[in-house]
């Protein structure tokens with residue numbers, strides 16, 4: 254994989270792995286921006302609609318959005334690039350929940366800390382997902398969870414309640 258490929262694959266892998274562990278639903282993760290699965294300029298299919306979302310859901314979805322740029326920054330060793338569709342998604346998510354600026358800032362810091370912890374805890378899964386994306390370009394959530402579970406004894410934290418990740 255060349256540097257740009259690795260970067261993109263890890264970015265999308267970051268979104269997907271975060272979504273699995275944050276229990277944010279998605280159907281597919283793909284490298285193909287022209288595919289029918291691409292939505293909102295985003296390559297991960299997530300239901301971003303946040304009407305009536307709980308604080309937990311707001312945080313979880315924001316972590317999923319930020320995990321892409323953060324995983325990418327681990328590879329590039331540069332500051333997190335939150336410009337573009339991911340930042341727009343996070344702004345939309347946070348504004349829908351918290352109109353107050355100060356409260357929004359502290360929520361944003363909490364989301365950043367949570368994202369950093371998640372990406373580091375599941376880095377081996379993100380790298381595997383990046384490799385799967387390199388081979389197949391588009392992965393269904395179900396396929397990805399099944400493959401990661403098969404390999405989880407070797408590569409990282411064991412997803413012991415595997416069945417619940419498949420729901």
Ligand SMILES: [Zn+2]
Pocket residue numbers: 264268295296321322339
């Ligand atoms: Zn992204």
